[in-house]
Amino acid sequence: MVLCLTVILFLTLHLPPGMKSSMVNLINNGYDGIVIAINPSVPEDEKLIQNIKEMVTEASTYLFHATKRRVYFRNVSILIPVTWKSKTEYLMPKQESYDQAEVIVANPYLKYRDDPYTLQYGRCGEKGQYIHFTPNFLLTNNLPIYGSRGRAFVHEWAHLRWGIFDEYNGDQPFYISRRNTIEATRCSTHITGINVIFKKCQGGSCITRPCRRDSQTGLYEAKCTFIPEKSQTAKESIMFMQSLHSVTEFCTEKTHNTEAPNLQNKMCNGKSTWDVIMNSSDFQNTSPMTEMNPPTHPTFSLLKSEQRVVCLVLDKSGSMSSEDRLFRMNQAAELYLIQVIEKGSLVGMVTFDSVAEIRNNLTKITDDNVYKNITANLPQEADGGTSICRGLKAGFQAIIQSHQSTSGSEIILLTDGEDDEIHLCIEEVKQSGVIIHTIALGPSAAKELETLSDMTGGHRFYANKDINGLTNAFSRISSRSGSITQQTIQLESKALAITGKKWVNGTVPVDSTIGNDTFFVVTWTIKKPEILLQDPKGKKYKTSDFKEDKLNIRSARLRIPGIAETGTWTYSLLNNHASSQILTVTVTTQARSPTTPPVTATAHMSQNTAHYPSPVIVYAQVSQGFLPVLGINVTAIIETEDGHEVTLELWDNGAGADTVKNDGIYSRYFTDYRGNGRYSLKVHAQARNNMARLSLRQPQNKALYIPGYIENGKIILNPPRPEVKDDLAKAEIEDFNRLTSGGSFTVSGAPPSGNQPSVLPPNKIIDLEAKFKEYHIHVSWTAPGNVLDKGKGKLQSVESLSVGHD
Secondary structure, three states: OOOOOOOOOOOOOOOOOOOOOOOOEEEOOEEEOEEEEEOOOOOOOHHHHHHHHHHHHHHHHHHHHHOOOOOEEOEEEEEOOOOOOOOOOOEOOOOOOHHHOOEEEOOOOOOOOOOOEEEOOOOOOOOOOEEEEOHHHHHOOOHHHHOOHHHHHHHHHHHHHHOOOOOOOOOOOEEEOOOOOEEEOOOOOOOOEEEEEEEEEEOOEEEEEEOOEOOOOOOEOOOOEEEEEOOOOOOEOHHHHOOOOOOOEOOOOOOOOOOOOOHHHHHOOOOOHHHHHHOOHHHOOOOOOOOOOOOOOOEEEEEOOOOOEEEEEEEOOHHHHHHHHHHHHHHHHHHHHHHHOOOOOEEEEEEEOOOEEEEEEEEEOOOHHHHHHHHOOOOOOOOOOOOHHHHHHHHHHHHHHOOOOOOOOEEEEEEOOOOOOHHHHHHHHHHHOOEEEEEEEOOOOOOOHHHHHHHHOOOEEEEOOOOOHHHHHHHHOOOOOOOHHHOOEEEEEEEEEEOOOOEEEEEEEEOOOEEEEEEEEEEOOOOOOEEEEEOOOOOEEEHHHOEEOOOOOOEEEEEOOOOOOOEEEEEEEEOOOOOOEEEEEEEEEEEOOOOOOOEEEEEEEOOOEEEOOOOEEEEEEEEEOOEEEEOOEEEEEEEOOOOOEEEEEEEOOOOOOOOOOOOOEEEEEEOOOOOOEEEEEEEEEEEOOOOOEEEOOOOOOEOOOOOEEEEOOEEEEOOOOOOOOOOOOEEEOOOEEEEEEEEEEEEEOOOOOOOOOOOOOEOOOOOOEEEEEOOEEEEEOOOOOOEEOEOOOOOOOEEEEEOOOO
């Protein structure tokens, strides 16, 4: 007797869609502004560009018909890496960049992992982060495995743009239906095929036998494989097997398989993919096109930047004299110029109060002397009012006077002052094509400031009581090109309140993926401390090794010669002043090797604005190359405008805010609102006690690798998927520290501190499992909290149910 236990829990929680800086627009049924960016490590190959064009062109027609004549691809930009040769047909980018592209073309960290996939970890209906195609996928014939490249692109576009999920399940390929039959996990059930075990394979043929039922589970035995018929009549579904010639549509309410244990049903409460698509913002005001002919082919632009152009636009108004803001700004700007901005970049500087002054026209960063020429002009006095528009216009002028275009250039705008005239230069900013990163310093910074970064695709930051906030913000504005050797990685950023004549000690692990251009920086508020630093082999550095510049900005810096030793570095600081003072320690580094990607951490909120009591989600991604890093401690620190800090442990457990377990995405709901205004996010990732490991599992949200087809009654096999050890294999990695800023978000409608009633229910359980164990059904799930994933819920994590047997 086979028992089927169905447990259905209904809890609907509507969250606003996730935010990602994207320039894609849907206008009159056509998508404009799509960016496909090629990684700098990919060798130059004209065929790659041609195949991308052919893929998108085919995808546009397939998408048009799949959406019942509603949308197609109209304008697409292909971003050529700076490592390729320049050509006359290449145009200068505007706000397009590798780190904000919808599609990236990059080699996998492990060979033979060429499945196209989408990095997607939000809720149902929320946009993904990017689509990843490998050069090998784009250059070789994968037609029997994934179908045409255009069809695979549409499968991934649906993940990325509309937040729908796959309708297969590699971990649970079969299920028991309500009719007590074993079915392949698929949509729709009209797709036909056979279920077989491969006994012996040689060349393209195999000896097979029918699958047998497992008496314990009632399902087919392990390694049973569903082989589809090559010739089908079913039109659905693109999110199951777009490679089948007959498949041209998404599953609708009528054809959707609600029983299948796939991610689409799990994440979208059993809704069909077409229902979710039709509820997206793209389709709210989009009607089917009435013209008889399909739209014209997409238009492609080839873009290539020559070098990075950055202009600092820094506030020196009177309010910058309070709370050591001018000092803190200069310390952070100096760190950016010396430790973050990549060599070969063009850098300028403007300061402003009620008027603006160009301190430096664009200067190419070639050596330490160039840094000094710019840092020597950092402002030493704060005075006057605040005119952000005049600062920006002077920034434009500094760029143009240096014979560069504002289009594609970057401005880092830092201000602490109120200014109600930002709207006067909004149109000029739009026309300039510049990317503006905004840093709001203190609670009085202009409320419209973030409009500038949001509309231009820049980062947005907020810094206040956290004395390291500015340093963290500047460190985050690293290279946007995708080159691992140009990314600055923050290992430590710590502020220490030390009483007079007291020592404080600390450690910083340096792992083997990093070590180039390693800097230890110490700042103080009253008097320079005594500094002792020791590397893992016992070599010592003392106070005299830490260099101060002539600006008197209370900062001393040591650049480790060559490559920093791998292991634990130890530092000691003595506050040799009689009074208490704040000392800070900041450590930055870069990748050790151009061929081995370093472990990196990035963080962001699910959206840039939040309205109480709706929750937002904190996301942190920790990876090496494209491989997730598991088994680590990830902590988020969120600071409000009044300096209150909330610390959240982020989880990768597949429950609560976390979509998939063990994918290297650590997340948590944030609900502890404390008043309105700007909130800042920083994330600390730590690996300790050799617990960290790399996951070698295949990514989620990818085009299905088809093992073969049945054609004229015979099984025609595709080449077997290349194996990288066992699918569950995990490679250990060393202990490490990473720190990153996740930018800022704005809160409205929140009560003041201490006045927050609990208005949110426990989060939905999304990992419920039931397994047979002899005469029992073992049911397990991750317990939710009292409020979403916060606190202890009423459910137990494991339950055992006795069942009858005959």
